[in-house]
Amino acid sequence: MAPFVHSQALHAATLRALxxxxxxxxxxxxxxxxxxxxxxxxxxxxxxxxHVERVLEKREVQNAILTGVELDKLAERQVLSQPLQGxxxxxxxxxxxxxxxxxxxxxxxxxxxxxxxxxxDKVKHGILQHLNDKNTGQVHTFLDDLVAAVAAAAASRIAHxxxxxxxxxxxxxxxxxxxx
Amino acid sequence: MAPFVHSQALHAATLRALxxxxxxxxxxxxxxxxxxxxxxxxxxxxxxxxHVERVLEKREVQNAILTGVELDKLAERQVLSQPLQGxxxxxxxxxxxxxxxxxxxxxxxxxxxxxxxxxxDKVKHGILQHLNDKNTGQVHTFLDDLVAAVAAAAASRIAHxxxxxxxxxxxxxxxxxxxx
Amino acid sequence: MAPFVHSQALHAATLRALxxxxxxxxxxxxxxxxxxxxxxxxxxxxxxxxHVERVLEKREVQNAILTGVELDKLAERQVLSQPLQGxxxxxxxxxxxxxxxxxxxxxxxxxxxxxxxxxxDKVKHGILQHLNDKNTGQVHTFLDDLVAAVAAAAASRIAHxxxxxxxxxxxxxxxxxxxx
Amino acid sequence: MAPFVHSQALHAATLRALxxxxxxxxxxxxxxxxxxxxxxxxxxxxxxxxHVERVLEKREVQNAILTGVELDKLAERQVLSQPLQGxxxxxxxxxxxxxxxxxxxxxxxxxxxxxxxxxxDKVKHGILQHLNDKNTGQVHTFLDDLVAAVAAAAASRIAHxxxxxxxxxxxxxxxxxxxx
Numbered sequence: 160m161a162p163f164v165h166s167q168a169l170h171a172a173t174l175r176a177l178x179x180x181x182x183x184x185x186x187x188x189x190x191x192x193x194x195x196x197x198x199x200x201x202x203x204x205x206x207x208x209x210h211v212e213r214v215l216e217k218r219e220v221q222n223a224i225l226t227g228v229e230l231d232k233l234a235e236r237q238v239l240s241q242p243l244q245g246x247x248x249x250x251x252x253x254x255x256x257x258x259x260x261x262x263x264x265x266x267x268x269x270x271x272x273x274x275x276x277x278x279x280d281k282v283k284h285g286i287l288q289h290l291n292d293k294n295t296g297q298v299h300t301f302l303d304d305l306v307a308a309v310a311a312a313a314a315s316r317i318a319h320x321x322x323x324x325x326x327x328x329x330x331x332x333x334x335x336x337x338x339x
Numbered sequence: 340m341a342p343f344v345h346s347q348a349l350h351a352a353t354l355r356a357l358x359x360x361x362x363x364x365x366x367x368x369x370x371x372x373x374x375x376x377x378x379x380x381x382x383x384x385x386x387x388x389x390h391v392e393r394v395l396e397k398r399e400v401q402n403a404i405l406t407g408v409e410l411d412k413l414a415e416r417q418v419l420s421q422p423l424q425g426x427x428x429x430x431x432x433x434x435x436x437x438x439x440x441x442x443x444x445x446x447x448x449x450x451x452x453x454x455x456x457x458x459x460d461k462v463k464h465g466i467l468q469h470l471n472d473k474n475t476g477q478v479h480t481f482l483d484d485l486v487a488a489v490a491a492a493a494a495s496r497i498a499h500x501x502x503x504x505x506x507x508x509x510x511x512x513x514x515x516x517x518x519x
Numbered sequence: 520m521a522p523f524v525h526s527q528a529l530h531a532a533t534l535r536a537l538x539x540x541x542x543x544x545x546x547x548x549x550x551x552x553x554x555x556x557x558x559x560x561x562x563x564x565x566x567x568x569x570h571v572e573r574v575l576e577k578r579e580v581q582n583a584i585l586t587g588v589e590l591d592k593l594a595e596r597q598v599l600s601q602p603l604q605g606x607x608x609x610x611x612x613x614x615x616x617x618x619x620x621x622x623x624x625x626x627x628x629x630x631x632x633x634x635x636x637x638x639x640d641k642v643k644h645g646i647l648q649h650l651n652d653k654n655t656g657q658v659h660t661f662l663d664d665l666v667a668a669v670a671a672a673a674a675s676r677i678a679h680x681x682x683x684x685x686x687x688x689x690x691x692x693x694x695x696x697x698x699x
Numbered sequence: 700m701a702p703f704v705h706s707q708a709l710h711a712a713t714l715r716a717l718x719x720x721x722x723x724x725x726x727x728x729x730x731x732x733x734x735x736x737x738x739x740x741x742x743x744x745x746x747x748x749x750h751v752e753r754v755l756e757k758r759e760v761q762n763a764i765l766t767g768v769e770l771d772k773l774a775e776r777q778v779l780s781q782p783l784q785g786x787x788x789x790x791x792x793x794x795x796x797x798x799x800x801x802x803x804x805x806x807x808x809x810x811x812x813x814x815x816x817x818x819x820d821k822v823k824h825g826i827l828q829h830l831n832d833k834n835t836g837q838v839h840t841f842l843d844d845l846v847a848a849v850a851a852a853a854a855s856r857i858a859h860x861x862x863x864x865x866x867x868x869x870x871x872x873x874x875x876x877x878x879x
Contacts, residue, residue, distance in 0.1 A: 163611055164602040165866055172602050218859070219615055219809040225603045226616050230586070232600075233593070240592075242524040242532050243585045251523055253502060255579055256586050256620070258450035263619045266806035269759040270438035277457010319758070322433060326705055343791055344782040345686055352782050398679070399629040399795055405783045406770070406796050412780075413773070420772075422704040422712050423765045431703055435759055436766050439803045440796070446626035449579040499578070506525055613862060618810035630798035637817010682793060 166218065173221040176228045180302055186286040187211045190310035193284050194275045195317050202317070210313040210320070219267050220309065223260045227301030235298040250293070250300040257301045261308035268315035276311035280304060346398065353401040356408045360482055366466040367391045370490035373464050374455045375497050382497070390493040390500070399447050400489065403440045407481030415478040430473070430480040437481045441488035448495035456491035460484060526578065533581040536588045540662055546646035547571045550670035553644050554635045555677050562677070570673040570680070579627055580669065583620045587661030595658040610653070610660040617661045621668035628675035636671035640664060706758065713761040716768045720842055726826035727751045730850035733824050734815045735857050742857070750853040750860070759807055760849065763800045767841030775838040790833070790840040797841045801848035808855035816851035820844060 177184070188208035196202050214220055233239050234247040246254050261280075265272040280303070283291055290303040357364070368388035376382050394400055413419050414427040426434050441460075445452040460483070463471055470483040537544070548568035556562050574580055593599050594607040606614050621640075625632040640663070643651055650663040717724070728748035736742050754760055773779050774787040786794050801820075805812040820843070823831055830843040 163609070163613075163862065163865070164605050165869075166863070168602050172600075218613060222606070222614055222616050223619075225600075225606075226590070229600055229603050230590075238598075240532075240589060242528050243589050245524050246582070246585075249523070253449075253451060253498065253523075253578060254582055255450040256582050256623070258453050259583075259619060259623045260616070262450065262453065263616070263810060267809065269433075269807065270435040270442065270803060271433060273438050273442065273453065274457040274460040277454040278461035280454040281458035318433065322703065323706070325703070329705075343682065343685070343789070343793075344785050345689075346683070348782050352780075398793060402786070402794055402796050403799075405786075409780060409783050410766070410770075418778075420712075420765075420769055422708050423769050425704050426762070426765075429703070433703075433758060434762055436762050436800070436803070439763075439799055443630060443796070443799045447629065449627065450623060502523065503526070505523070509525075613809075613811060613858065615810040618813050622810065622813065629793075630795040630802065631793060633798050633802065633813065634817040634820040637814040637819075638821035640814040641818035678793065 169218060169221045169225070170216060173215060173224050176224060177306075180228055180231070180297075180299070182286060182290075182302065182306055184208055184211055184215075187306055187310050187313070189285050190279055190287065190307070191313040191317065194279060194310065194314040195321075199317065199321050207313060207317065210316045211309060214264075214268075214309050214312045214316060217267055220264050220312070223263050224305050224309075227257065227260045227305050231298045231301050234300065235296075247300050248298055250298075254300070257304040260301060261304040264305065264308035264312055265315075268312045268319075271318065272308075272311040272315040275314050276308055279310060280307040349398060349401045349405070350396060353395060353404050356404060357486075360408055360411070360477075360479070362466060362470075362482065362486055364388055364391055364395075367486055367490050367493070369465050370459055370467070370487070371493040371497065374459060374490065374494040375501075379497065379501050387493060387497065390496045391489060394444075394448075394489050394492045394496060397447055400444050400492070403443050404485050404489075407437065407440045407485050411478045411481050414480065415476075427480050428478055430478075434480070437484040440481060441484040444485065444488035444492050445495075448492045448499075451498065452488075452491040452495040455494050456488055459490060460487040529578060529581045529585070530576060533575060533584050536584060537666075540588055540591070540657075540659070542646060542650075542662065542666055544568055544571055544575075547666055547670050547673070549645050550639055550647070550667070551673040551677065554639060554670065554674040555681075559677065559681050567673060567677065570676045571669060574624075574628075574669050574672045574676060577627055580624050580672070583623050584665050584669075587617065587620045587665050591658045591661050594660065595656075607660050608658055610658075614660070617664040620661060621664040624665065624668035624672055625675075628672045628679075631678065632668075632671040632675040635674050636668055639670060640667040709758060709761045709765070710756060713755060713764050716764060717846075720768055720771070720837075720839070722826060722830075722842065722846055724748055724751055724755075727846055727850050727853070729825050730819055730827070730847070731853040731857065734819060734850065734854040735861075739857065739861050747853060747857065750856045751849060753856060754804075754808075754849050754852045757807055760804050760852070763803050764845050764849075767797065767800050767845050771838045771841050774840065775836075787840050788838055790838075794840070797844040800841060801844040804845065804848035804852055805855075808852045808859075811858065812848075812851040812855040815854050816848055819850060820847040 185208060188204050188211045191207040191211060192202055192204055230247055234244060237244060239247065261276060265276055279287065287303055287307055290299040290306065365388060368384050368391045371387040371391060372382055372384055410427055414424060417424060419427065441456060445456055467483055467487060470479040545568060548564050548571045551567040551571060552562055552564055590607055594604060597604060599607065621636060625636055647663055647667060650659040650666065725748060728744050728751045731747040731751060732742055732744055770787055774784060777784060779787065801816060805816055827843055827847055830839040
């Protein structure tokens with residue numbers, strides 16, 4: 160046996176974890192569309208979903224999701240040690256490790272995703288509102304931040320690809336004096 | 340002469356830079372109050388300003404502000420090299436170094452400030468709306484992010500201090516089993 | 520009961536977690552001294568330990584340590600889901616969430632701790648060598664990075680305090696022209 | 700004219716900035732090889748240079764390098780405001796914005812690069828020793844950290860690609876039970 164976990168196993172486990180915890184890729188894509196729609200007229204859910212899928216292929220993103228969802232599930236089953244059990248179970252506002260894992264997802268696509276992440280996490284758009292409902296008996300302390308971060312990372316990826324298309328449309332825009 | 344810049348010189352230069360660029364401490368305090376008012380009834384502008392002042396005493400915060408404002412001013416005077424001059428002057432959306440400096444301010448107060456920063460930077464409350472007005476002839480590519488970060492850092496500081504007061508009011512809340 | 524975990528409970532649990540996992544505060548202090556000794560002649564272990572203790576009073580540091588040690592212990596007891604169990608148990612080199620938690624500790628004391636953290640984590644000085652011994656049956660995937668980060672954070676704290684003493688010794692060093 | 704700087708202009712300016720400041724891509728590649736050689740026997744300078752070139756194609760990396768080098772050059776020409784001029788000119792140990800820009804490069808390739816960055820920045824291998832020589836009259840406060848970060852990012856990229864080759868060599872390593 161190889162002395163490491165194969166990439167496909169990691170990827171498959173990540174998609175499974177999201178599905179098991181009730182988050183569809185279309186719901187994440189909808190968050191990305193919400194963030195980018197005003198900048199890119201006609202942005203489709205399909206295009207957003209494509210970018211969400213690419214983000215979920217990154218090993219760093221997979222590691223953050225698998226770790227955060229595991230902690231959510233363990234807290235839900237009440238098997239963590241105290242006081243960590245109480246902190247994660249109650250989504251304690253000063254905890255911050257959930258935001259730290261979210262940041263590790265955002266960082267892969269550069270710093271332009273920070274504001275989108277913060278905004279979407281605050282206004283609780285779409286699936287994020289459901290994940291923040293404390294009356295379901297489920298614990299999503301990490302998942303809501305991770306989903307918001309994947310959506311914001313996808314939004315950054317969309318913005319970069321949109322720019323590439325704009326550059327192709329303005330071929331003369333590269334002033335010779337800068338690029339001599 | 341000492342082989343380093345004195346703390347007081349750094350602090351004074353930071354306060355001067357904010358004032359010169361048209362940002363008052365009360366305007367930053369108002370942003371912090373906007374972020375925390377719904378969590379802490381009766382939160383006064385004075386208390387928020389107190390926390391903003393403490394944030395501005397941190398060397399890392401001073402270094403970020405002095406560096407960012409310097410780049411804004413140099414871009415305004417058109418003295419940077421191309422293509423950096425064009426990027427900063429136009430507040431180019433994919434630049435991201437402004438958000439990186441903002442993050443260095445937020446980090447000092449932990450990760451709980453990330454969402455507040457992102458939110459306030461997006462909704463452009465108060466002074467941030469003025470700093471984002473591209474018709475003034477001024478360049479505030481860095482300053483708007485730095486001001487949002489100082490306000491979010493102050494909000495984190497307020498949240499921590501509010502918790503300390505709550506803890507004093509619930510002296511029995513520390514279950515002996517956890518703290519044996 | 521208060522709807523949150525008291526600060527003292529968090530602090531006590533952190534100190535207990537380090538002790539239970541075989542790390543003494545003096546061993547962390549020794550790492551901090553190793554990092555700063557060449558810059559500050561005569562730096563004592565006692566002074567280093569004082570700064571390590573202050574670092575461990577920070578809530579963000581406590582949250583990172585409690586979360587990382589919990590994951591180490593769960594991996595040791597083989598109760599995590601696969602593939603996360605295999606990844607953490609084998610200290611898989613591309614995992615990276617251990618470094619992310621370490622960074623959340625470093626950030627509190629500014630960016631000057633990054634290089635000290637990286638250096639000490641690489642050369643495996645003192646207790647870090649023991650924590651990296653894969654033949655003990657114990658899992659310290661998170662703990663070695665957390666301990667290195669606490670030591671590097673303490674080294675940053677020591678550097679800041681050393682500067683404050685230097686400034687007091689050079690009272691004229693603040694050129695009036697800068698601080699007008 | 701396009702309302703943005705073209706990618707090629709940014710890329711070309713980055714390569715020009717490194718060359719002008721006396722850093723060759725082979726010197727950065729040598730740093731990456733130094734970091735990875737013990738893990739990957741037979742790792743060639745050519746392969747390392749290939750990965751360094753890929754890292755330098757990332758917009759976030761280009762923005763960090765152009766911003767940092769600009770500040771170095773402005774400090775060298777003594778045109779920054781005080782006290783920032785004195786801080787950058789003297790490579791003041793508590794400044795930290797240079798490490799912040801370095802981190803923005805590292806983050807793109809995940810957290811596994813943090814320790815390599817810290818290590819190489821501390822031991823001053825290869826070109827980094829020259830960049831830290833304070834007797835040249837040149838200011839490289841930012842450049843040494845940026846070069847170390849590009850090398851560490853390239854080392855992360857090499858590690859990821861090496862893993863992909865290992866996975867291809869162990870096709871059965873993906874246990875069905877994990878990937879059902």
